[in-house]
Amino acid sequence: MTELIVEQAAAQMLVVDRGRFGHRHEGIPWCGPADALAFDIANVLLCNPPDCAGLEVMLGGTRIRFGSTVTFAITGADCDAALNGRRCANWAKHVAPEGSVLQLRPPSRSVYAYVAVSGGIDVPLVLGSRTTDVAASFGGFAGRTLREGDRVAIGTAICPAGASFAIAPPQLNLHAGAQSDGVTVLRAIAGGEIERFDERSRTQLWEERWSVGYQSNRMGYRLHGGALQYVGEQLPSHGVFPGVIQVPPSGEPIVLLADAHTTGGYPKVGVVIENDLPLLAQRRPGELVRFRPVTVDDAHRAAEAQRQYVQAIRALALERSGR
Amino acid sequence: MAFHMNEFGVPKFRRLGTNVLVVHADGSRRLENQERIWRLHAAARALDGVCESVPGMNNLTLLYDERIAPDTLERRLREAWDMAVPVGARSRTHVIEVRYGGTDGPDLAGVAAAAQLSEREVVRLHASTEYVVYFLGFQPGFAYLGDLDRRLYLPRRDVPRAVVPAGSVAVALHQTAIYPFASPGGWHIIGRTDATVFDPLRSEALFAAGDRVRFREHA
Structure with missing residues (x-):
């Protein structure tokens, strides 16, 4: 064996x-x-x-x-x-x-x-x-x-x-634009309860340079930088999934990752697009990330770009395997 | 009659992220709305392109792929919402044996004190209610069961326990549950069961949304 x-x-x-x-x-x-x-x-x-x-x-x-x-x-x-x-x-x-x-x-x-x-x-x-x-x-x-x-x-x-x-590693091509001044940019679609955060928080979400917290693991990455203020009521339990940006009572967001629970109760401000979750997962405590707002169409385009990128590697791998 | 149009209000549909549709049931009739959520869940799971369908409390979160357009998905779900289907036709009833109190239920005394009842009375109330599985979450096989007898309503513990043993039967707010796995937890542990509520090597979870659960004191 x-x-x-x-x-x-x-x-x-x-x-x-x-x-x-x-x-x-x-x-x-x-x-x-x-x-x-x-x-x-x-x-x-x-x-x-x-x-x-x-x-x-x-x-x-x-x-x-x-x-x-x-x-x-x-x-x-x-x-x-x-x-x-x-x-x-x-x-x-x-x-x-x-x-x-x-x-x-x-x-x-x-x-x-x-x-x-x-x-x-x-x-x-x-x-x-x-x-x-x-x-x-x-x-x-x-x-x-x-x-x-x-x-x-x-x-x-x-x-x-x-x-x-x-x-060549994806940092040199597919993800070449993902770093700016040492800050990793994560594309995210606004959503969930974002309208029920105060106005300052809705701006801060996109402008803050969030620092990855030490209490980060495969379930989710905790971010530090400031408190987002939720002014809505408590939510009933609802489905969550990797990519969801949820905001616990501390106001500091958590981005859910691969091991994320299936349901949660915290309000959500949006979802990091699937293609950018690896960029976050590879950051260490203390490293900085920023959210950039994108549309659903942008997310589909990013997914298509990644599909083509992987497809090109697949074609190369088949060629090199001597098939 | 087959149709009960909008008897429970109109559901709200919202997109979330790239490929997610969230359905919120409106109104305060929690169980009746939840029955509609279970029906939507069953209908959604039968649709090509729906990858995950996750019932929450009076809501349903659907993850779909390119095989179905979000507008089509929403239309199919509106149809399912309006369609009256026999309630609970596929649900099962489970009876779970529990050893209440002692080392198996270290919080039974505290719950009794907070409710100003005897421990026996807490056990009697907990074991005399038929519970509904509203939805599953938190852990594989962890079912949110409701509703507790009002006299047993308590907020979660101020300080969560670092380890709640597997099989613990616990209460918090209007709900009760069995912990399938040892984990940290903030609910009040009133007993323990040997029942296997989730064995990934054998089959799926014991409980499904819509099932009924009764507890029986271990003789």
Whole structure:
């Protein structure tokens, strides 16, 4: 059996796939990758089907040994990866001979790195998905973060290994305009209860440079910068989902991410567009973000641009796989 | 008759984000409105292009994709809203055994004191009501059950517990619930059950919106 062995565990290292969809009415969150673009590209580089599971490594600091020859891809936070002691490029596909050791160091910036393997991580499907629900302890590898000594099965490779190759990171093209003066710009659609915030708050939402708080995780990122003043009444519980910007009584917004609960009660001021959630997820506590208002049409255009971007990588990956 | 036009008021439809439609039921008739929400939920789940349909309290949040236009979705839901469908035809009734008080229900004494009732009386009131599953949320399989006997209404605890054990039966405001998983929680724990309300390896959640739930004191 093809497998990988965890020789050194990161602070959090999860088996993830695109998410556990269609069960939010049962209280079951998606629990997909924090950076869905980096995760998707890792699978695309290997010509894996998009539903293949991979590893999400938080803040590096891990060592993985491959039990047999495995083609893998690394994307996301640059962890100065080394294969058998030799540096190997990020946003790239590589071939690891049997017994190889892949090391990911703590990245100097960003948070989440992805390791995909040809054929995907082979853990049982739970309610249609292989992703890990850490809060409820199911799915993924025994419902938990990987630990030293864990042996994780790898599925059967579908595509030929082909040659190693790397792409330019999305920061250089797709996301080139996302940073301005060290502030990450997140496109958001105003909505929810925004009309029931006072006028000053409705301006402040878009003008403030929000700082990512330390109490941020895969459920949501807390932002600091000022208090938005809600003047409406308490809301009955309602559905929420990744991207929703909710405002608890403190007035400081929380942007919900991959592990977001299915229902909530806080007023909402809008929704960060899906394509920009990876930009937020990769920010660290203390880093600055700003919201930029966009329309639904803008969001559809952004989604289309990303589809084309990923499609171009897919075409390249197929070509390089020798098909 | 098949139609009861606008008997419960006109629902409000609002877009949220890129691909989300939120339906709000109007008015104060919470359970009757909620029954309409469940019907909308059932109708929505049957539509191609609806990826998630999440009932809340008198509202429904729908996530859809490019297979359905938002205007079409809204029209189909308006039709479903106006259509009278037998209520509760598909709902089930569950009986849950509970060990009340003691280490299983550390807040039973506090609830009794706040309600100026004996612990026995609190147990009797909690176990003699048939509850409705309004919706699920917070945790996989966590069902919001209502309505508690008015005498048991209490605000949430001032300081949430760091860990509420799995299986805890708790009350807060007009609601009661069973915690499927150990987690932090701010409700008052009055008992505990061995019933499995969510086992992801076996099947879906035990409770579905619209189901009825009764509690029975463990003999």
